Amino acid sequence: MKVWKVEDISAYIESGILELYVLGDVSPEEKLQVEAMAAKHPAIKAELGEIERSMEVYAEENAIEPAEHLRSRVLNSILTNFADDRTFETERIEPKDKVIALPAQRTNNFYKYAFAACLALLMASIVVLISMYNKLQDSNNTIAALQSDKQHFANTVSLKEGELEVLQDASFKFLKLQATPKAPTGSHITVAWSPSKKKVWIDMKSLKMPENDKEHQYQLWALVGGKPIDLGVFDANADTADMKEMKSTALADAFAVTLEPKGGSPTPTMDEMMVVGKF
């Protein structure tokens, strides 16, 4: 190492490097250099000692007593290494003077946590609410579907009841109306009529007629003494129901079906007579 003169040593001290060394604010190289210089020059070592002592007193002057409970916590965390069950007492020497301990002001985190909890609860509630709403919608849809099914079955049942009534009632007469030359060969309609009950039904199931277009409908007539009585209109479609109740009549010599403009006509168009049947 370079030999330092006395002036150099005092310049080294004056440079302020020793203060920075004590404050831990030097590079590793500077640190080694200071330690080497101190080992070599008593004046530097003495100067370092002075600086260290004054900083230590300065720290004591600015000391803050840590909380009492910390003593046993710190010591016990170190002493776990001793692998014995020794613990340190938290209690320490109490000041002789009457010192009234002021309650430490603790930051109150309660509202922060309460707010967070409320927020979490709100989110959870919203999620539950949305899922409940979806379930309710599903249920409502199911109920609507069931109701429409039920209505459908009720309709079917009442229709079937009507049919049964006709079939079981001995007062009904069945008449098969046969095709006129106007209609395709084999066309026919079965009419059930009860003179006593004045009811007329046509059996749509066994109906065999050319399908009518949108502008026209078939119309059923009862002939009484050669005079036609309107018994209502119907359509000959593939999807028509089983039996259809027509307008009532107590008298009939014959039944006939004509093709009329949609909604029917007051008097039959005799040219368009499709089927006819007499008792």
Added chain:
Amino acid sequence: MSKKRKISLSEEELVRALQNREKIAIEALYDMYSSSLYGVISRIVIDEATAEDVLQETFVKIWHSFSGYSTEKGRLFTWMVNIARNLAIDKIRSKDFKNQNKNQELENNVTFIDEQRNTVYNPELLGIKELVATLKPEQKLILELVYFKGYTHVEAADELGIPLGTIKTRLRMAILELRKHFN
């Protein structure tokens, strides 16, 4: 009065006891130095719970790395306070701590600490407050920044907009002023 007294040893006895890994040594060490170290730590870290954690880490580190200390290197306290300061600075520069303290204003915490903590008044040190008060404001400021706020002298020069040489001189003058009164 408590049955237990604060343990106090001379520095030589303490260092020897620590080197021999005696249990009494760590108790004495805590009783003698915890408030001085905590004074430095809690000025850097501010948050009380975190400062307590740092104090604990400091003593654990002192205990585990005591073989790295030798009396030739200087005073025990100098070695310990540098461990404490480095741990405290690591803590406030860690990401967790920055996030946690985003909303805390430094200014608020200075008065907060003063309200919250009872500074220890050592009778031997009575009068030193006034002596320190004789320091010039710029000398106090540089001591405060480097000793208690964990600035390096380079950072302090940056912060104050003062050349490095001036910072070093001021620091030396401030410590010389302290020495005048302590001796």
